[in-house]
Amino acid sequence: MDFSISSETRDLLATVREFVQRELIPLEDAARGRSFSDLLPLLAEKRRMVRSMGLWTPQIPKAFGGVGLGFLEHAMVSEELARCPYGHFAFNCQAPDAGNMEVLIEFGTPSQQERWLKPLLQGEIRSCFSMTEVDRPGSNPVWMDTTAVRVGDEYVINGRKWFTTAADGAAFAIVMAVTNPDAPPHERASMIIVPTDTPGFERVRNISCMGHAGDGWDSHAEIRYTDCHVPAENLLGKEGAGFAIAQARLGPGRIHHCMRWIGISERSFDLMCQRAATREIAPGIPLGTKQTIQNWIADSRATINAARLMVLHAGWKIDQVGARDARIEISAIKFYVAEVMMQVIDRALQTHGALGISDDTVLSWFYRNERAARIYDGPDEVHRTVLARQELKRYGISI
Numbered sequence: 001m002d003f004s005i006s007s008e009t010r011d012l013l014a015t016v017r018e019f020v021q022r023e024l025i026p027l028e029d030a031a032r033g034r035s036f037s038d039l040l041p042l043l044a045e046k047r048r049m050v051r052s053m054g055l056w057t058p059q060i061p062k063a064f065g066g067v068g069l070g071f072l073e074h075a076m077v078s079e080e081l082a083r084c085p086y087g088h089f090a091f092n093c094q095a096p097d098a099g100n101m102e103v104l105i106e107f108g109t110p111s112q113q114e115r116w117l118k119p120l121l122q123g124e125i126r127s128c129f130s131m132t133e134v135d136r137p138g139s140n141p142v143w144m145d146t147t148a149v150r151v152g153d154e155y156v157i158n159g160r161k162w163f164t165t166a167a168d169g170a171a172f173a174i175v176m177a178v179t180n181p182d183a184p185p186h187e188r189a190s191m192i193i194v195p196t197d198t199p200g201f202e203r204v205r206n207i208s209c210m211g212h213a214g215d216g217w218d219s220h221a222e223i224r225y226t227d228c229h230v231p232a233e234n235l236l237g238k239e240g241a242g243f244a245i246a247q248a249r250l251g252p253g254r255i256h257h258c259m260r261w262i263g264i265s266e267r268s269f270d271l272m273c274q275r276a277a278t279r280e281i282a283p284g285i286p287l288g289t290k291q292t293i294q295n296w297i298a299d300s301r302a303t304i305n306a307a308r309l310m311v312l313h314a315g316w317k318i319d320q321v322g323a324r325d326a327r328i329e330i331s332a333i334k335f336y337v338a339e340v341m342m343q344v345i346d347r348a349l350q351t352h353g354a355l356g357i358s359d360d361t362v363l364s365w366f367y368r369n370e371r372a373a374r375i376y377d378g379p380d381e382v383h384r385t386v387l388a389r390q391e392l393k394r395y396g397i398s399i
């Protein structure tokens with residue numbers, strides 16, 4: 001594996017880092033106590049700046065108007081953007097829109113691309129992805145209650161979803177629903193585009209998470225689909241291909257999530273070191289002179305470096321042999337990097353004492369919002385099982 005990066009990529013990363021530091025991190029102060037909608041005019045101005053720098057939608061192929069970065073280049077950009085909670089949004093590569101863009105590019109028909117992908121790429125609309133159900137375990141994605149029944153030229157959708165991130169204000173949802181109940185489990189569900197103004201699409205509430213219901217892009221909604229009629233042409237890919245498309249969306253997506261978590265770890269690490277160097281616990285004695293703090297700094301540096309190399313290696317392996325044969329590496333980074341990030345955030349927060357608990361630094365935001373990393377896209381326990389199963393196969397046990 002080649003770990004060198006081109007001088008072009010190095011320059012790009014420096015430009016992105018400088019922009020995040022100069023333009024986005026100061027927004028964290030402006031955001032304190034304000035809703036996402038309140039912040040939008042400021043973010044819109046930053047988005048205009050990103051466009052004029054030619055860095056808009058870095059992950060999207062040039063043919064679709066993006067920067068056309070390779071998979072690993074974008075992963076590295078993602079680390080830089082993650083230093084601020086608004087980084088990805090400013091560059092129009094935020095979840096869940098980025099995943100939906102990829103799905104529409106790969107599986108959308110020309111008319112779906114014209115109607116939904118184009119304005120998404122322009123940042124004129126937002127979208128959401130509606131798969132997890134209130135009454136069924138998200139960790140078992142082939143067991144689902146939501147149905148889409150074909151009636152003439154339409155699908156009629158009924159079901160109850162939740163944790164549909166960014167549904168508030170989204171123009172459309174990509175919903176996962178059972179269309180072929182008698183097919184083998186992995187071929188029962190399909191992905192269907194549902195405009196959010198369709199009668200029968202109801203955003204019941206933004207779910208309060210860790211004391212914050214949020215709004216707009218910064219929210220997770222419960223959605224009820226009641227006799228929701230959409231044209232059959234809104235189907236993405238083939239009937240029954242929902243699971244396969246979800247896998248295509250999640251495999252590379254996990255690399256990007258992990259690099260985002262490394263960016264968050266690096267920002268938390270910076271804050272920890274700055275505090276250790278400047279907070280005096282007695283006249284002339286900074287906190288960093290204490291061995292416990294030194295251990296936290298050393299352990300955090302070692303694990304962040306290890307995590308980054310693991311993610312880059314997993315990305316390289318996906319490039320070489322495809323996501324299916326990189327299952328061990330993908331599962332390993334999913335739980336390992338999420339745990340490293342939470343540990344680093346926790347140590348940084350502890351180093352700040354009461355200030356760490358307050359909302360005066362970004363650490364409390366990371367602590368509240370990023371804990372979910374150990375749950376979404378497959379909880380830690382599921383990824384550990386996947387990994388162990390693959391390893392045990394080599395010892396003759398099939399589980």
Ligand SMILES: Cc1cc2nc3c(=O)[nH]c(=O)nc-3n(C[C@H](O)[C@H](O)[C@H](O)COP(=O)(O)OP(=O)(O)OC[C@H]3O[C@@H](n4cnc5c(N)ncnc54)[C@H](O)[C@@H]3O)c2cc1C
Nearest residue numbers: 129130131132137138139163164165372375376377379381
């Ligand atoms: C902040 C956030 C944003 C999200 N955004 C979206 C979104 O945009 N769209 C969407 O569709 N979904 C979204 N989700 C939902 C997410 O994908 C699910 O929460 C996840 O798949 C787990 O499903 P569940 O919550 O139903 O937990 P369950 O499946 O009920 O599992 C609960 C717990 O049981 C344990 N467990 C489960 N399976 C096993 C096993 N095989 N072995 C051992 N232990 C196990 C794990 O500890 C797990 O955390 C989001 C979730 C969060 C928290």
